[in-house]
Amino acid sequence: MYPSTSPRSNAAEALPPPPKTLVESAYRNLRKNIIEGRLTPGEKLRIEHMKEDYGVGGATLREALSLLISDALVVSQGQRGFRVAPVSLDDLADITETRVMLEGEALRQSIRRGDEAWEANLMAAFHRLTRAEEKLAAGDNREEWEERNRVFHEVLIAACPSRWIKHFVTILYNQAERYRHLSLRESTIPRDVHAEHRALFDAALERDAEKASAILAQHIRSTLDTVSMLPAASVGH
Amino acid sequence: MYPSTSPRSNAAEALPPPPKTLVESAYRNLRKNIIEGRLTPGEKLRIEHMKEDYGVGGATLREALSLLISDALVVSQGQRGFRVAPVSLDDLADITETRVMLEGEALRQSIRRGDEAWEANLMAAFHRLTRAEEKLAAGDNREEWEERNRVFHEVLIAACPSRWIKHFVTILYNQAERYRHLSLRESTIPRDVHAEHRALFDAALERDAEKASAILAQHIRSTLDTVSMLPAASVGH
């Protein structure tokens, strides 16, 4: 109808389109439940039970679970059904270091190649994140902060030309988010996270790739440090 | 039955266990057909037709296709079915550089941490690869060479402790193998590949991580160079 209004205004505002298929819907719900810790690591995923919970047939659920294997949030054991992917401190350490390498490289490339539009998107995303962090200090708009934090990290590396690196970074980000939920289920955000984000933002706008990636590395590793406890989480075989 | 004989003798000999489910079987056949180029990039994968070819039901095929999305060999377009993942020179360049980074890092770590058992496996794998390359020069035991080349590269980085890096490397290796099949469908192996393998092998045993990763980088990039032609492959939307 309208002349040439692009379907989405800009990348920083893009909301995921509504699921157009039942598989997609079940996939997103399941992923959310796993990442946010409502499904215990190692837990058996019984199709029969979940048919009722998600309101879809067995084959559909099965397909959604197969899609979750891509994200390594679900594992399938031959003919013994599906389980939520187990967790361990070793795995978290691996995720952390791999993130440092991949997200650091993506950030360096992004800083080197980002144009003015990238800068604008970055400023917008940082602004939204800052507002969310202020609101988070009072009430808990946790979900909003989660989303804006994700978008901020996405926009930081948006100018990296490698789709593969960004693909892997996304997978690892989801993994790390799951560990964060498993550890600090109730605690609020540590006090210095905003300072880290600001330092990251400043270094990116100054086009100091090495400084920015160093800050990012510390930022990622600090998440690992805060997860010193894993009481019931380390059961996952 | 036997006292404590491990199920597999060693890593270099490990054969994949037979598929225990029809989904697994269809998944492997499809993956093989895509990697080896029998399914054209961008081609529509019609469930109805393939039901007959693979002898399984629609839901089963659908699940196998969902698994192939993990490997980025298949893409699904909302409610418009599945297609073979498209190809492009940009994508191949991206895959190549990402491989150089990840496989190089994995190799450095592997050389740093490999023990005697790793050295032994590496020697065995290199020996098998050498034999296969000799046989390849005469008749075309192409499949055997493919398999042993894959195992050689796997063993090279086997001592890298990061499962995530190795996971990503495997995905990219499959992608690269597909491009190789798409380009040189008939041609034989270039003459200097064995020399590159030997140099890689020597540097690894000398524990010269930097030298080895440099050779590996050139080795990976040379694959990109040989793919200057992509006549019918670039149709992928």
Place this chain on the structure above:
DNA sequence: TACCTTCGCAATATCGAGATTGATGCCGAC
């Protein structure tokens, strides 16, 4: 002639039921 609308067909997405496999508890033997 070019464009938009409408209609028909092919393909997808999904469900419920049946076949096959793995796990659990009980019983008998050594």
Place this chain on the structure above:
DNA sequence: GTCGGCATCAATCTCGATATTGCGAAGGTA
């Protein structure tokens, strides 16, 4: 008392059928 084998049962895995969606051709309008 402990181990191995067997039967029962639950859960997975699979298939054929059905409703819904998307694509292409025909027809109408300016």
